[in-house]
Amino acid sequence: MNSLLAVDLGLRTGLALYGQSGRLLWYRSKNFGSKDRLRRGASGVLGEIADLGWLVLEGDRALAEIWEREAKGRNVSVRRVSAEEWRSKLLSPREQSSGPKAKQSADEMARKIIEWSGAPRPTSLRHDAAEAIVIGFWGVLHAGWLKRIPSEVRR
DSSP: OOEEEEEEOSSEEEEEEEETTSOEEEEEEEEOOSHHHHHHHHHHHHHTOTTEEEEEEESOHHHHHHHHHHHHTTTOEEEEOOHHHHHHHHSOTGGGSSHHHHHHHHHHHHHHHHHHHTOOOOSSOOHHHHHHHHHHHHHHHHTTSSSSOOTTTOO
């Protein structure tokens, strides 16, 4: 199990997949539109990733339970993280001073992670995908896949 999927939970969901090297493989935003479509869609997303070992979730508890059920059936380890937890590890206190400032800082960090990883540059980067990228980066640090934040990503 050599990959980690980060999910910024919502009906419009941010997704970011990392390899065991700690580098971002892909990212996207997906609008499920309803809880029923999310239930079916979560299964499809997880089914596409053959070597998935970790799932990191941030956001709505009820939506997290949908993803957790799917992951447990596939023997995938799940970790819920709060926005406060990952932000305190990756953003400075000044960057966390307000919700809009934290989202802007996460967007800037996500772009650095994309560049450092050699992932395709976005034509536009939705905030849910940007946050999933940064949540996933927290996840690879937490899992020990990276020992420290690379200088190219540091803020």
